[in-house]
Amino acid sequence: MRDLLFVVAAGFVVLILQTTSLAFAVSPEYKPDLALILVVWAALRLDFLVGAGFAFILGMTVDMLSGSRLGVFALTYCAIFLACAHMHTTFQVDSPIGRVIMALVGCLVAGAGVAVIRWVEGPPGFGWNALLWLTAKPIITGASVLLVFPALERLHSGYLRVAGTY
Amino acid sequence: MFRSIRNISIILLLLGGGLVILLSSSQRPEAGPIRGTLYAVLRPFQEAVFAAQFRVRDIWHGYIHLTEVREENTKLTQEVARLHQERTVLLAKDQENRRLRKLLDLKGRYDFPSVVAQVIGEDASGWYRTFFINRGLDDGVRPDMPATVADGVVGRVSESSASVSKVLLITDPSLSVDCRIARTRDRGVLSGSLEGGCVLRYLDHRSGVKAQDEVVTSGMDGVFPKDIPVGTVKQVRQSGQGLFLEALVDPVADFSKVEEVLIIVAKRGGFDVRPGLGADR
Numbered sequence: 001m002r003d004l005l006f007v008v009a010a011g012f013v014v015l016i017l018q019t020t021s022l023a024f025a026v027s028p029e030y031k032p033d034l035a036l037i038l039v040v041w042a043a044l045r046l047d048f049l050v051g052a053g054f055a056f057i058l059g060m061t062v063d064m065l066s067g068s069r070l071g072v073f074a075l076t077y078c079a080i081f082l083a084c085a086h087m088h089t090t091f092q093v094d095s096p097i098g099r100v101i102m103a104l105v106g107c108l109v110a111g112a113g114v115a116v117i118r119w120v121e122g123p124p125g126f127g128w129n130a131l132l133w134l135t136a137k138p139i140i141t142g143a144s145v146l147l148v149f150p151a152l153e154r155l156h157s158g159y160l161r162v163a164g165t166y
Numbered sequence: 167m168f169r170s171i172r173n174i175s176i177i178l179l180l181l182g183g184g185l186v187i188l189l190s191s192s193q194r195p196e197a198g199p200i201r202g203t204l205y206a207v208l209r210p211f212q213e214a215v216f217a218a219q220f221r222v223r224d225i226w227h228g229y230i231h232l233t234e235v236r237e238e239n240t241k242l243t244q245e246v247a248r249l250h251q252e253r254t255v256l257l258a259k260d261q262e263n264r265r266l267r268k269l270l271d272l273k274g275r276y277d278f279p280s281v282v283a284q285v286i287g288e289d290a291s292g293w294y295r296t297f298f299i300n301r302g303l304d305d306g307v308r309p310d311m312p313a314t315v316a317d318g319v320v321g322r323v324s325e326s327s328a329s330v331s332k333v334l335l336i337t338d339p340s341l342s343v344d345c346r347i348a349r350t351r352d353r354g355v356l357s358g359s360l361e362g363g364c365v366l367r368y369l370d371h372r373s374g375v376k377a378q379d380e381v382v383t384s385g386m387d388g389v390f391p392k393d394i395p396v397g398t399v400k401q402v403r404q405s406g407q408g409l410f411l412e413a414l415v416d417p418v419a420d421f422s423k424v425e426e427v428l429i430i431v432a433k434r435g436g437f438d439v440r441p442g443l444g445a446d447r
Contacts, residue, residue: 015290018290018291018292019287019288019289020288028288028289028422029292030292033291035290035291062290062291065287065289065290065291065298066289066290066291066293066294066296067294067296067324067332067338067340068291068293110293111293114291114293114294118339118340122339122340122357123339125339125357125359125360125361126360126361127359127361128361129360129361129362130360133360137293
């Protein structure tokens with residue numbers, strides 16, 4: 001329950017950042033997917049049921065706050081959560097490089113999913129720019145893990161210290 | 167006895183001498199040789215002491231002033247910072263004023279009922295091209311209503327809640343707009359492209375479309391009013407199947423700078439596309 005509260009608060013902050021101020025630092029197309037990083041963090045740190053539920057709800061919220069069809073990110077984030085949790089429990093992947101790769105691949109999967117849906121819906125006009133977009137965004141997201149993950153860890157441990165006193 | 171006589175005589179001599187000098191001294195403005203010598207001897211010392219005195223006084227005043235200047239400097243720095251901040255706010259207000267004036271001009275030009283809305287957020291995922299505005303169903307904003315800026319078309323309202331709406335931009339491949347080349351009046355379907363910008367598809371082979379041609383809305387899709395600028399043709403090429411021409415179009419609106427939009431409030435049945443006729447009249 002304590003973790004759920006933390007992750008919901010973190011999700012709220014991430015969504016606010018994603019829809020407002022993040023574009024000041026990076027172009028909207030290339031801004032890192034902080035929500036996906038949070039899902040990867042949840043896969044490595046949270047109880048499976050709480051994490052999976054959170055990934056689904058967060059994905060659904062991202063769906064509502066973007067131009068995607070409802071369910072695209074809910075399913076994508078859930079799948080990424082499952083894959084990361086599996087990697088973590090089976091191979092104990094929790095090194096910084098491992099986290100970066102998980103976020104990078106997760107973002108690549110999300111981008112590819114969006115591209116496939118766009119392709120099914122109509123001619124999306126693929127080209128070098130689209131290719132650059134599909135590769136640069138995952139790389140930026142992966143690199144952001146190195147900053148966001150330690151921040152999340154610190155906030156979480158601080159939160160547990162405070163929440164633990166009650 | 168002798169001593170007192172000597173003292174009295176000295177006093178009398180001095181007084182008498184003084185009286186003699188006093189009574190015998192001339193009123194000439196020029197100093198005599200003795201006075202001149204005295205002045206000459208004293209002058210350097212006087213000057214030195216006087217200068218030193220001034221210097222000491224300057225240093226003293228300088229020290230006192232320095233303290234005051236420091237305080238004044240702090241006050242002035244704060245004042246400059248405050249004025250700078252006020253200037254920034256005023257410049258921002260001025261720019262906002264200009265943008266709103268442009269939108270109001272646009273409002274008058276199109277003669278359609280419209281609502282000014284502020285952009286409050288952008289696409290959460292970054293994979294789509296949408297933004298959020300602070301107007302919704304309560305303000306009469308409904309899905310499929312066109313969003314424009316002074317330069318031209320921005321997009322279309324895709325979802326509305328009571329107070330917030332989502333606008334799908336014309337650079338998103340999911341949005342299609344029926345458009346014309348302003349010069350040749352050739353029609354085509356414009357949609358966003360992942361390559362960047364937009365693509366105007368299904369242009370007739372015989373069309374004389376070329377780079378720098380202006381693209382405007384045709385008004386035939388029942389969503390966008392007629393003749394609103396959309397963009398400029400950047401490049402013309404054959405479509406994949408070779409049956410049509412397609413043109414890469416640079417949108418007129420700079421999406422990174424859009425802060426307010428004008429939502430053209432239309433009846434759900436669409437617009438009367440004849441220019442000058444409002445939808446709600």
